[in-house]
Amino acid sequence: MELDKSALTKIPTHVAIIMDGNGRWAQKRGLHRNEGHRAGTENMRRVLEGAVEFGIQVLTVYAFSTENWGRPDDEVHGLLDILQGVLEREVPDMHKNGVQLRHLGRLEGISEEMKQGVQAAIEMTKNNDRIILNVAFNYGGRAEILDAIAKMIRAHVPPDQVDEKLFASYLYSAGLPDPDLIVRTAGEMRLSNFLIWQAAYAEYYTTPTLWPDFDKPELYQALLAFSQRQRRFGKLENV
Numbered sequence: 001m002e003l004d005k006s007a008l009t010k011i012p013t014h015v016a017i018i019m020d021g022n023g024r025w026a027q028k029r030g031l032h033r034n035e036g037h038r039a040g041t042e043n044m045r046r047v048l049e050g051a052v053e054f055g056i057q058v059l060t061v062y063a064f065s066t067e068n069w070g071r072p073d074d075e076v077h078g079l080l081d082i083l084q085g086v087l088e089r090e091v092p093d094m095h096k097n098g099v100q101l102r103h104l105g106r107l108e109g110i111s112e113e114m115k116q117g118v119q120a121a122i123e124m125t126k127n128n129d130r131i132i133l134n135v136a137f138n139y140g141g142r143a144e145i146l147d148a149i150a151k152m153i154r155a156h157v158p159p160d161q162v163d164e165k166l167f168a169s170y171l172y173s174a175g176l177p178d179p180d181l182i183v184r185t186a187g188e189m190r191l192s193n194f195l196i197w198q199a200a201y202a203e204y205y206t207t208p209t210l211w212p213d214f215d216k217p218e219l220y221q222a223l224l225a226f227s228q229r230q231r232r233f234g235k236l237e238n239v
Contacts, residue, residue, distance in 0.1 A: 003220045009227045012180035014058040018194055021186030021210030034078035039212035041082050050216035051131060054223055058132045058176055062194050066140035087117035098130030104172040105139030141196035144172050173198055181226045185211040203229055
């Protein structure tokens with residue numbers, strides 16, 4: 001399918017994706033939910049390639065939330081095994097293709113092996129500059145804000161110095177631009193505790209497509225919708 005890239009008059013610098021629908025994708029096929037998560041992980045490669053092709057500079061994906069620990073044990077263990085496999089199999093190719101990996105979230109509560117894998121992937125790819133891929137793993141927006149406040153208290157930051165710019169420098173996403181566009185698959189209409197500080201003025205796009213079926217043409221449609229919107233950031237146009 002040929003995509004008319006000339007119609008994309010505005011390319012967002014930072015796109016964030018809430019990857020929803022893996023379980024429903026599996027259930028529709030009579031499979032275990034973890035097979036949906038596996039298919040969703042495989043799909044990540046296609047979407048990342050599309051993001052590079054369209055000129056997106058930062059891509060953030062919501063892989064595992066702080067609330068996901070409350071899912072059935074077999075699903076949680078399956079998710080962690082899949083993510084461990086990604087670290088082992090996919091990171092070398094990502095590095096070769098110029099992807100810089102970053103982690104958003106907490107490393108507490110995961111195995112030492114996975115923690116070391118995440119840190120090694122970050123170290124290996126830190127100088128790559130083709131695209132930044134943020135993986136929000138063991139992530140929660142409220143937890144991020146609380147962690148930022150705790151770090152500021154430990155740093156003895158004077159209250160009269162606190163402003164939005166300083167506060168942002170204590171977030172997991174410090175140094176990165178806020179997302180311009182947040183995409184949610186599977187038709188849901190909520191942020192689910194994802195980037196709740198950073199998303200203050202992001203454009204929002206939802207599609208009924210389940211995450212494992214969200215491909216490059218679907219990403220194109222999200223970018224096309226973004227191109228057609230007027231972003232005012234709370235102001236009036238031409239004022």
